[in-house]
Amino acid sequence: MAYADGNLSTATGDGANASGFGSTATGNDAQATGDWSTATGNHAKATVGGSTATGYYAEATGKNSVALGAKSKASHDTNHRAAQAENNAVARSNNYTDNRFGELRQSLEHTEKRLNAGIAGVTALSSIPYAAGNKFSYGIGAGNYQNGNAVAAGVQFRVSQSTNVRLNISWDSAGNNATGVGIAGGW
Structure with a gap:
């Protein structure tokens, strides 16, 4: 028997439990206990708010984490990972730009010294x-x-x-x- 104890929750499958607010548990013994969590597949578990576990024995135990595939596990915030990857890309881009401007500044300073010395020579x-x-x-x-x-x-x-x-x-x-x-x- 399936249990949909959370408000606005849905549970289908023998032993499925959707106890989180707005959660969905689909599959035998699927557990969606976090608010707005989704567990799809036999024995899938989504235990924290906004988590998604899809696949046989998949487990999503971190806020906004996503576990895809049989026996997969996710415990990190996927939004955090995306933001961190974006921040890293921006930092690399800034570093590259800073280095290129630094090289340009050095080149201009070197050229200025040569020009000033040449004028002094004349x-x-x-x-x-x-x-x-x-x-x-x-x-x-x-x-x-x-x-x-x-x-x-x-x-x-x-x-x-x-x-x-x-x-x-x-x-x-x-x-x-x-x-x-x-x-x-x-x-």
Whole structure:
């Protein structure tokens, strides 16, 4: 004989018991004792509110848990598992995004240092003074731009009364160097 003792409950099958509010027990000795629980299958048990046990000897013993299949057992809240899986996916996505932005920031900082050092190198090259009227002269210069620094050296050779040749080189704080060669003439 089946027992549906809970309000709005249903029980079918020999020895089936639906004692939880709004519970359903279907199958021989099926037990739906939690409110809004469902036990379907011979000897299936859904003992906590919102739990579902479907299959021969299936047992759902956790709030909102679901046990599917013969002799299966579930004791965890399936909504919690879904929420935890979603939270984990969001955390992984946030971590990936944070890492990518961190890499981008490092790349931009590295590029900025190289650019500032290059500007300092050009400043150092343009700061080299030369002695006018000499056949040969040399000079050194230094430059700074924000966090970049550089030194430069150069030589100038007067090839003829109206022609000069110049060679310059600079070394900057980013480990780069720049060279320049020029010729000037006049009449």
